[in-house]
Amino acid sequence: MTGAALAVTLMAACSGSSGDEQDDAATAGGSGGELGGSLALATTSDVGPKLFIDDFEAETGVTVEGTYAEAGALGEQLRIQITSGTAPDLFRAAPGTASPSAVLTLAQEGALMDLSGQDWAQYVPESFAPLQQMDGATYAFPTYGQAILAFYNKEVFEEVGVEPPATWPEFVDVLDQLKAAGKVPLALGLADNYIIQFLPYALSATLVNGQEPDFYERLEAGETSFAESEGWRETFEVFLGLIEDGYTTPDPLGMPGDPAMQAVGSGEAAIVVMPSAASPVLAGFMAGGEEQMGVFAVPATENAADTHIPFTPDYLVVNADAKNPDAALAFLDYIAEPERTAAWADEVGAIPALTNAEPIDNSLNQTVQPFLSEGRTTPFANHVWPGGEVATALMEVGQQAVEGSKSVDDLLAALDAAYQESMS
Known part of the structure; x- marks a missing residue:
């Protein structure tokens, strides 16, 4: 990792779908079974996702089509795709309003699905609210934190x-x-x-x-x-x-x-x-x-x-106009399992972001977990x-x-x- 790579990569409708459609998608996403179709995923690295993609595909019948790029380039690409209506189903977004393709920037445009009803949402730390919530609704899944x-x-x-x-x-x-x-x-x-x-x-x-x-x-x-x-x-x-x-x-x-x-x-x-x-x-x-x-x-x-x-997550969000929203929600449910959340964080040398994640036995996580459990973290x-x-x-x-x-x-x-x- 170079020095530059260490830098801190420091009210519209919630989606293009109706509330009933989102509830249906949430139910389908959490039910398991054969979903089928393809899931377009775009994020900064395959290091975390590759742990689970094969098993997820085998269990759901979904084919995951991954695109991976450096954060800045990915953000620029996503900005163009969102404008043109060609954005992937599930993609990485920066926290808060930190960039044109950040979570709340996109949520304000109605470009993201409201994820508040997902089971894992109850395990998102309260300190993340300024980075992923708008009008009380949650718009992002925190994959891991630093x-x-x-x-x-x-x-x-x-x-x-x-x-x-x-x-x-x-x-x-x-x-x-x-x-x-x-x-x-x-x-x-x-x-x-x-x-x-x-x-x-x-x-x-x-x-x-x-x-x-x-x-x-x-x-x-x-x-x-x-x-x-x-x-x-x-x-x-x-x-x-x-x-x-x-x-x-x-x-x-x-x-x-x-x-x-x-x-x-x-x-x-x-x-x-x-x-x-x-x-x-x-x-x-x-x-x-x-x-x-x-x-x-x-x-x-x-x-x-x-x-x-200071503790800030990396995020995945669901396109409000996703072609396969059921698969996107199912993938988030899949990686939200406590042992999988921990495995993803461990693989990328980070810290599990969800409060119910399985603890990782190293000094970094032992230092951070008390602050997470006591609510003493800030973005x-x-x-x-x-x-x-x-x-x-x-x-x-x-x-x-x-x-x-x-x-x-x-x-x-x-x-x-x-x-x-x-x-x-």
């Missing part, structure tokens, strides 16, 4: 004699001890500008979503702003403070993302904060592989119970923001704040301006 967490070199921690922290004071104490031992506490590769999102998203999960849970509702209603948010202000003050206090890579603006991870792998640095999808890459940089890599949630307060983590911030303008402002003005030419006030003002532009 979280933004702190990954560390266990050998470095053992050498220095520190343990994974659970509170902010403990975190700072660990950073102090690592720094005193001659290690770079936090590897930070901001030469790749998208990486500037990760630490702020991890901190804001607690400081904004955890402590101002209605912030985005009030923001959309015009009742508040980024500049007025104590949580967002503290997020950026803490982020910039970590750099100013020498806890990060010296000159992070000159360090690309992959070399920053390599520094953790070699033991020169101790910790890197990043999406969990990148963890196999980090493990590959370590002599001991996955066994040498530890993980913990990034704390932001004095109380461990306050900590929330990646850029997936809640409309369009891509706000994330672009964070990446551009955030780098200027790191170099010292912009202030926290400037950064917050830039986010507000970008948000207003995206809403206009």
